[in-house]
Amino acid sequence: MRRHHLLLLVLVALPLLVLPPFLSLGLQNTLVSMLVAALFAVSFNLLMGQGGMLSFGHAAFFGIGAFATLHLMLAVEDGLGVPTPLLPLAGGLAGLGLGLVAGYFATMRAGVYFSLVTLALAELLHTLAPQWDGMFGGEAGMSSMRMPWGGLVFGSVLEVYYLSLAWVALCLLLLWAYTRTPFGRLTLALRDNEQRVRFMGYDTHKARLVVFAVSAMFSGVAGGLLAFSNEVANYTTFGMPVSAQVVLHTFIGGSTVFLGPVVGAAVLTLFAFFVSDLTRSWLLYQGVLFVLVMLYAPLGIGGIVELHLRHMRELRWRALAGPYLGAAVAGLLIAAGFVFVIESLAVLFSSDYAVLRRDAGGLPPFPFLGTEWQPLSPLTWLAPLLAMAAGGWLASRAGRRIAPLWDEARRVHTQGGETA
Amino acid sequence: MSTPVLELRDVHKAFGAARIIQGAELAVARGERHAVIGPNGAGKSTLFNLISGMFTPSSGEIRLAGRRIDGLDANAINRLGLSRSFQITNVFARMSVFENIRIGVMARHGIRFDLLRRAAAMRAVNEQAQALVERVRLAGRRDTLAGDLAYSEQRALEIGMTLSTGAEVILLDEPTAGMSREETAHAVELMRDLTKDKTLLVVEHDMDVVFGLCDRISVLVYGKILATGTPAEIRADRRVQEAYLGEEAA
Known part of the structure; x- marks a missing residue:
């Protein structure tokens, strides 16, 4: 240690x-x-x-x-x-x-x-x-x-x-x-x-x-x-x-670990620096991140790292690698779909697009990510929704494979503690 | 008889219109093991809460070694040498067994607001805490989080924590509640050993425990002490049989 x-x-x-x-x-x-x-x-x-x-x-x-x-x-x-x-x-x-x-x-x-x-x-x-x-x-x-x-x-x-x-x-x-x-x-x-x-x-x-x-x-x-x-x-x-920011930093970083809040503060400060230039919705993303952490990882980033360190020996890393990779891909898919929807909406409700709409008289295609998208075409919205759905499916599959591996590691850990 | 170490004189406690304790009189002699028994709702828990400072009596006097303690805060009462356990296990769930006990041993040494030394360097405190962990037979679980202990182990820790502050008078609130017969026998042995040179006041439902462990028994019915005496006297007391023991046998 x-x-x-x-x-x-x-x-x-x-x-x-x-x-x-x-x-x-x-x-x-x-x-x-x-x-x-x-x-x-x-x-x-x-x-x-x-x-x-x-x-x-x-x-x-x-x-x-x-x-x-x-x-x-x-x-x-x-x-x-x-x-x-x-x-x-x-x-x-x-x-x-x-x-x-x-x-x-x-x-x-x-x-x-x-x-x-x-x-x-x-x-x-x-x-x-x-x-x-x-x-x-x-x-x-x-x-x-x-x-x-x-x-x-x-x-x-x-x-x-x-x-x-x-x-x-x-x-x-x-x-x-x-x-x-x-x-x-x-x-x-x-x-x-x-x-x-x-x-x-x-x-x-x-x-x-x-x-x-x-x-x-x-x-x-x-x-x-x-x-x-x-x-x-x-x-x-x-x-x-x-007052709210420090609560967010602490919970996202993990309140059960001494340096957890440092992790939270670092991640969110750097996140704000890099993302606030790219989008005005960064506070929304920060809020969503907070909600997700509270729902699915209430220990926070630091707490999760600590949990893994504590079970370092008992965890079967080889078996975990696959599902963890799957979970990461799932996360990326969901994030990509969600960001696409939010940023598209941001464009659609912007004053720039209002001008376009007035000139075109109707709903013209909107520019995003270097190409044009049809706001009324199902394809425009189907792609992000599919990505999110696929991400969700992949995440639950990975979750089902990860859970028993963790149960076993915890069991071995407590037994080891008793004999020691 | 010398002055009782714990004495209640005409203690009353009402919550609104509900008069729970109505003139309780009790004298516990130094060094004895004394049980309070009585039917459900007689006010046993309230009596304990009054003595330990959880509640303030509506009227009457409570004395510890001759000194009035009614109306004092629980922490002051503990410092004067009276410590209690709880019916519902009341431990520090996310701390180890050793640390649970050490908090009380720290208080015994007057180490309360110390930010200038390392906890690991308090030799006497750590040794005494370790000794107490062993006495309550949790040495094998020393570093287990209290919240992860089995129920009967938590009850043993509960007793250990009550003793840890070094108090002379120990109040145990239903120490064997929810235990199997075997665990109860084990717990009685533990209590007998741990309270050897202390004064014990215990609320207990298990009559085997009461009659086997205690020197004297007081029977509480409707907020009053109906009778106090040795186990034999209590067993023979007609009023007690009618009010309590008979009721249970029926």
Whole structure:
């Protein structure tokens, strides 16, 4: 297991260290966003995956971290002697402070009520911020400049990237260490059964508050890094889309594995970067992906990888290879059919096509993928529907072959555990 | 007789119009094994919930080693030395057997909000947790997730967790419910061994368990303690026979 970790670290860390100077500016910027999103998601998952508390308002702590960092940056502009690389610390402190106050109330309740209180607190800030000029810069928001420090100019994206990488690596290390402490173990117990923890002599309100505050603190650092990178922030940082995004990252990446949320954040940030230029429907695809993961792979990407690693020895890989390949082809077929339908509809309902229609008087062929398609021809729609149907058939066939192989692997695994 | 380690004086509990406990009086002596029996709906579970801090009594006093505990939160009551198990298994399903027990042992050592050391480096805690895992005979299942245990193993873990905080007074709520005859015998032996130098208060339906394990028995009927005495006294008590034992025999 130890060797696995080391190997994984090298495989992930090396490209992150070596590649960025050779990438485009846009991609460098995306990598900074990815790092910020990764830290935010792991902080969120400390509360969700480990503490069992689903916050729908984590943008509050992310946002307060961003604004606090900008305030400190403004102070540094005015001559305050804080080293520039330490600026995100302000975000962490602000997140901790707000986390203690908001968490005190939110952790009085569990389950849905907890989620609703966090949602309300974030919405409170979201509506308050545009009115509050001095604190959040009103509707326009706040901006500042990174000051040079100790020979570093912090003018280039690359410098920002490496500073972010250092901060994120440090914070992830601390969050990992957290899981190994006595309180880290207690956090898991709180998730599994708060009542029992109480009856074992722990003040669970206080314990849940500590988990909440730590999560808010690291979320604040993530927000601080965002402000440090963008040099601006406005009230939309407190908005529901930010709170929702971190939920999506965490669940798609997998909340049961420590680095799962990192995977989710990386996949979706890169997905947005590459796909948002190609289509305006990318948010729809992201939503569909989320629904599919919840329905068919609730463990998330990280959880699935972990499941395979855990059953590495018991799985019959040779027998699995065929059905897995079939499932992959099925996925591609379904995706291709679905994307074709959505993108065709997008063209048909676009203003460009409205012009064509007016000129032609009727329903003229529409251009897509370099050729013309007849909107009323059954053939146009039959092809994607057939692809999806074939994909569905192939998927269920592959599923039927995969299931017994997994059942067997699980059986062997538990038996092995008993004799050991 | 010295002061009882656990004492209830004129305890009442009503939920709206439903008066579940109506003036319960109970005195449990230090070191004894004491059973509470009674027909269904007599209020046994409510009584346990009042003592352990799940509910607050409507009126009356509950004392632990002379100190009033009614109205305190469950976690404070546990820290004062009273620990309870649950009728419906109440474990940390996604944690290992060892970790389930260790949470309680941590509390015994006052390690509650410690973020500055490694859990693996708490030597005394880990040794005691391991010892307790062995005492409840789950050593072979040490690293199994609690949710994956067989039912009777979960019940054993339930008892282990109740003991893990080091409490002096142990409340067990139907520890053998749902067990086969063989498993019950095993569980009784386990309870006898584990509560050797403790005070035990147990709610139990199996009369063989009650009469075989306990020094004294209290009979709860309609929210009142009808009688308290040794197994022989209770067996001979006419009121008890009418109210409870007779009813069951019929």
